[in-house]
Amino acid sequence: MQRNGQALLDAAAEVFARSGVGAPVREVAAAAGVGVATLYRHFPTRSDLVVAVYRHQIDGLAASGPALLASEPTPFTAVLRWVHEFVDFLGTKHGLARVWDGDAAGFTALHTLFVDRLVPVLADLLAAARGSGDVVAEVTPYQLLRAVGDLVAFAPGDPDHDARRMVTLLVTGLRQEQPLIRPA
Amino acid sequence: MQRNGQALLDAAAEVFARSGVGAPVREVAAAAGVGVATLYRHFPTRSDLVVAVYRHQIDGLAASGPALLASEPTPFTAVLRWVHEFVDFLGTKHGLARVWDGDAAGFTALHTLFVDRLVPVLADLLAAARGSGDVVAEVTPYQLLRAVGDLVAFAPGDPDHDARRMVTLLVTGLRQEQPLIRPA
Amino acid sequence: MQRNGQALLDAAAEVFARSGVGAPVREVAAAAGVGVATLYRHFPTRSDLVVAVYRHQIDGLAASGPALLASEPTPFTAVLRWVHEFVDFLGTKHGLARVWDGDAAGFTALHTLFVDRLVPVLADLLAAARGSGDVVAEVTPYQLLRAVGDLVAFAPGDPDHDARRMVTLLVTGLRQEQPLIRPA
Amino acid sequence: MQRNGQALLDAAAEVFARSGVGAPVREVAAAAGVGVATLYRHFPTRSDLVVAVYRHQIDGLAASGPALLASEPTPFTAVLRWVHEFVDFLGTKHGLARVWDGDAAGFTALHTLFVDRLVPVLADLLAAARGSGDVVAEVTPYQLLRAVGDLVAFAPGDPDHDARRMVTLLVTGLRQEQPLIRPA
DNA sequence: CATGAATGAGCATTCATTCAT
DNA sequence: CATGAATGAATGCTCATTCAT
Numbered sequence: 001m002q003r004n005g006q007a008l009l010d011a012a013a014e015v016f017a018r019s020g021v022g023a024p025v026r027e028v029a030a031a032a033g034v035g036v037a038t039l040y041r042h043f044p045t046r047s048d049l050v051v052a053v054y055r056h057q058i059d060g061l062a063a064s065g066p067a068l069l070a071s072e073p074t075p076f077t078a079v080l081r082w083v084h085e086f087v088d089f090l091g092t093k094h095g096l097a098r099v100w101d102g103d104a105a106g107f108t109a110l111h112t113l114f115v116d117r118l119v120p121v122l123a124d125l126l127a128a129a130r131g132s133g134d135v136v137a138e139v140t141p142y143q144l145l146r147a148v149g150d151l152v153a154f155a156p157g158d159p160d161h162d163a164r165r166m167v168t169l170l171v172t173g174l175r176q177e178q179p180l181i182r183p184a
Numbered sequence: 185m186q187r188n189g190q191a192l193l194d195a196a197a198e199v200f201a202r203s204g205v206g207a208p209v210r211e212v213a214a215a216a217g218v219g220v221a222t223l224y225r226h227f228p229t230r231s232d233l234v235v236a237v238y239r240h241q242i243d244g245l246a247a248s249g250p251a252l253l254a255s256e257p258t259p260f261t262a263v264l265r266w267v268h269e270f271v272d273f274l275g276t277k278h279g280l281a282r283v284w285d286g287d288a289a290g291f292t293a294l295h296t297l298f299v300d301r302l303v304p305v306l307a308d309l310l311a312a313a314r315g316s317g318d319v320v321a322e323v324t325p326y327q328l329l330r331a332v333g334d335l336v337a338f339a340p341g342d343p344d345h346d347a348r349r350m351v352t353l354l355v356t357g358l359r360q361e362q363p364l365i366r367p368a
Numbered sequence: 369m370q371r372n373g374q375a376l377l378d379a380a381a382e383v384f385a386r387s388g389v390g391a392p393v394r395e396v397a398a399a400a401g402v403g404v405a406t407l408y409r410h411f412p413t414r415s416d417l418v419v420a421v422y423r424h425q426i427d428g429l430a431a432s433g434p435a436l437l438a439s440e441p442t443p444f445t446a447v448l449r450w451v452h453e454f455v456d457f458l459g460t461k462h463g464l465a466r467v468w469d470g471d472a473a474g475f476t477a478l479h480t481l482f483v484d485r486l487v488p489v490l491a492d493l494l495a496a497a498r499g500s501g502d503v504v505a506e507v508t509p510y511q512l513l514r515a516v517g518d519l520v521a522f523a524p525g526d527p528d529h530d531a532r533r534m535v536t537l538l539v540t541g542l543r544q545e546q547p548l549i550r551p552a
Numbered sequence: 553m554q555r556n557g558q559a560l561l562d563a564a565a566e567v568f569a570r571s572g573v574g575a576p577v578r579e580v581a582a583a584a585g586v587g588v589a590t591l592y593r594h595f596p597t598r599s600d601l602v603v604a605v606y607r608h609q610i611d612g613l614a615a616s617g618p619a620l621l622a623s624e625p626t627p628f629t630a631v632l633r634w635v636h637e638f639v640d641f642l643g644t645k646h647g648l649a650r651v652w653d654g655d656a657a658g659f660t661a662l663h664t665l666f667v668d669r670l671v672p673v674l675a676d677l678l679a680a681a682r683g684s685g686d687v688v689a690e691v692t693p694y695q696l697l698r699a700v701g702d703l704v705a706f707a708p709g710d711p712d713h714d715a716r717r718m719v720t721l722l723v724t725g726l727r728q729e730q731p732l733i734r735p736a
Numbered sequence: 737c738a739t740g741a742a743t744g745a746g747c748a749t750t751c752a753t754t755c756a757t
Numbered sequence: 758c759a760t761g762a763a764t765g766a767a768t769g770c771t772c773a774t775t776c777a778t
Contacts, residue, residue: 002737004737004738024771024772024773025772025773025774026772026773029740034738034739035738035739035740036739036740036773036774037738037739037740037774037775037776038737038738038739038740040773040774040775041737041738046773077363080363080365081365084365137353137356138349139349139350139353143346143349143350144350147335147350147353150334150335150336150337150350151331151334151335152334153334153337162327164365165322165323165327165362166323166327166328166331166334166354168357168362168363168365169321169323169331169354169357169358169362170350170353170354170357171357172321172356172357172360172362172363173352173353173354173355173356173357174353175360176356176359176360178349178352178353178356179261179264179352179356181264181265181268181348181352187762187763188762188763208746208747208748209747209748209749210746210747210748218763218764219763219764219765220748220749220764220765221749221750221751221762221763221764221765222762222763222764224748224749224750225761225762225763226762230748370758372758372759392750392751392752393751393752393753394751394752397761402759402760403759403760403761404752404753404760404761405753405754405755405759405760405761406758406759406760406761408752408753408754409758409759414752445731448731448733449733452733505721505724506717507717507718507721511714511717511718512718515703515718515721518702518703518704518705518718519699519702519703521702521705529694529695529698530695532733533690533691533695533730534691534695534696534699534702534722536725536730536731536733537689537691537699537722537725537726537730538718538721538722538725539725540689540724540725540728540730540731541720541721541722541723541724541725542721543728544724544727544728546717546720546721546724547629547632547720547724549632549633549636549716549720555741555742556741556742576767576768576769577768577769577770578767578768578769586742586743587742587743587744588743588744588769588770589741589742589743589744589770589771589772590741590742590743592769592770592771593740593741593742594741598769738778739776739777739778740776740777740778741775741776741777741778742774742775742776742777743773743774743775743776744772744773744774745771745772745773746770746771746772747769747770747771748768748769748770749767749768749769750766750767750768751765751766751767752764752765752766753763753764753765754762754763754764755760755761755762755763755764756760756761756762756763757759757760757761757762
């Protein structure tokens with residue numbers, strides 16, 4: 001990860017924020033003041049680049065879980081706060097939601113990263129909150145993580161859409177037994 | 185609706201389900217066994233085609249709201265059931281979630297249709313459920329509709345993702361006052 | 369040339385004036401409130417339609433030659449006036465200049481009509497003006513007619529281009545022996 | 553001007569001569585033995601390509617004006633010769649006349665080039681010829697340049713059309729006061 | 737290691753023309 | 758005779774990816 005490597009990461013972060021994670025490769029290379037081939041050398045697939053760009057923040061999120069568990073008054077508020085940190089992270093990334101899309105070429109690695117790094121953290125948080133009796137609904141950490149991700153999808157540009165509120169709603173739902181719904 | 189009109193609708197429904205609403209025009213035309221120009225004649229813009237494909241089901245959803253209000257034991261379960269009908273509708277459409285994306289060229293019309301036809305229905309359901317004291321959280325019908333849509337996004341292909349459960353969680357959340365979350 | 373025939377002619381005249389002689393066939397048919405096939409029945413090629421549209425005015429121009437020869441003070445002013453009548457005719461037709469273009473599919477017939485009807489008229493005018501000693505330059509009627517047509521080409525939209533003045537300049541040049549110019 | 557730059561210019565010159573300046577992009581690329589994208593890389597818009605193809609010759613024309621003024625016996629013959637050099641240039645380009653057409657997408661740049669580089673040259677020539685009393689007709693350099701261009705339009709393929717002679721006629725007309733022609 | 741030129745597949749869209757009804 | 762639905766070739770343009778220098 002030499003000089004060009006970092007320049008590419010910075011450029012990619014900026015371009016992804018502006019034009020989405022699916023932005024043209026050349027745009028990123030250009031923004032980094034680097035030839036396309038250099039980009040390909042450092043990050044053979046788009047996935048690699050995306051992961052590299054976000055790894056730091058994801059690490060931060062991972063670290064934040066235990067910290068919140070220690071500092072928050074209850075495990076439930078820890079869950080709530082952590083989930084909102086995840087929202088903060090996703091919120092600035094235009095179109096990052098496609099990560100969950102199986103098809104979406106080039107997001108597999110990020111998907112994996114989410115699962116590897118964040119799911120365990122959320123699992124611990126949820127377990128604790130379940131232990132304290134606050135969370136009763138049956139959900140897997142993966143499901144919740146993904147649901148939050150979906151709620152933030154494409155948020156920018158729609159002033160009527162309040163992702164934060166929706167996520168809170170979702171987490172609040174965890175406190176109750178879920179009614180059974182069967183297709184009529 | 186001449187000779188190929190229906191064939192095109194069927195083909196589009198099938199292709200959209202498989203490859204997403206953004207599938208190549210030619211693919212749809214081919215699936216219908218028809219020249220591209222024929223498709224263009226019937227549906228000048230992609231939006232027109234998308235709307236035409238889903239209009240029937242959306243009409244059904246719109247009609248279902250009042251019906252559920254009458255038949256369900258409580259307004260809240262009516263909300264719950266209706267929302268799940270919406271999930272049923274979205275669930276089969278790969279990538280229909282992009283509808284909410286402002287950028288996505290060609291989805292404006294569908295977005296409009298959602299807002300025009302479904303938001304009012306959900307508004308009535310929510311109002312009733314609020315009247316009976318079941319729903320207390322502050323959410324606009326538009327926000328809720330969109331949130332549900334987001335939760336179903338890209339569902340297919342990920343067996344671990346249970347959109348139905350997540351949506352129930354969200355709706356359950358409506359029964360509680362929402363805690364205030366401020367960014368640290 | 370029944371009812372539809374005339375409707376097509378009127379529509380074509382209007383459309384040609386607006387969008388040029390190369391306007392889409394469907395546009396003409398639509399303007400006439402008629403199916404495309406009907407247009408094709410009446411005018412198998414675009415050329416046929418174009419010719420039919422302008423035949424009347426061309427007949428008028430043809431008739432005008434002898435008339436001017438009789439009414440104008442000198443044969444030369446008759447030439448000048450007639451040529452300007454031709455300019456008036458061409459001036460309103462966007463892109464009619466392509467008539468002279470050999471390639472231009474669909475203009476052969478109009479080209480022929482020009483040659484058949486107008487060249488003889490201009491020939492008579494020029495002969496008379498030559499007889500009176502006013503015209504001395506060597507030019508064939510065909511060359512002059514075409515040159516005038518070229519000068520009017522694409523006139524609309526360029527306020528700095530004064531076709532009328534240029535045509536006058538050209539005709540004025542007829543009064544002098546032409547210097548020999550050889551490529552260096 | 554990398555590997556294929558010159559090949560593209562040569563190919564374009566050849567294709568433009570054959571099929572006109574509006575020839576399909578792919579055709580030019582193919583003639584150069586090059587992918588379309590390569591062409592687009594070198595010349596983002598058609599205009600750029602057209603300008604590049606003709607810039608050299610236009611520069612030559614621009615330089616030729618003062619030279620002729622110095623070498624020719626009279627300013628008038630300088631005008632005449634220069635205009636014929638312009639004819640030589642245009643003569644080989646099929647359909648270059650469309651340059652004057654405001655509509656014609658992609659010719660703006662060439663039009664601009666003509667106006668910027670050639671109009672001033674012709675202006676000087678005309679001024680000199682006016683100073684020596686040879687040119688008396690009122691014409692702007694732009695009008696004359698364009699008129700010459702129009703006269704050469706589509707010349708190839710019509711053996712009966714002698715652009716050179718017509719242009720001479722036009723220039724000869726400059727020596728006389730123009731009669732007033734008003735529409736009857 | 738870095739470059740960026742070259743490639744060509746892929747997609748949307750328009751239009752002249754034919755043909756079954 | 759009239760209709761207009763259907764056709765598919767043609768064209769401009771973008772972008773991910775490879776490769777010679």
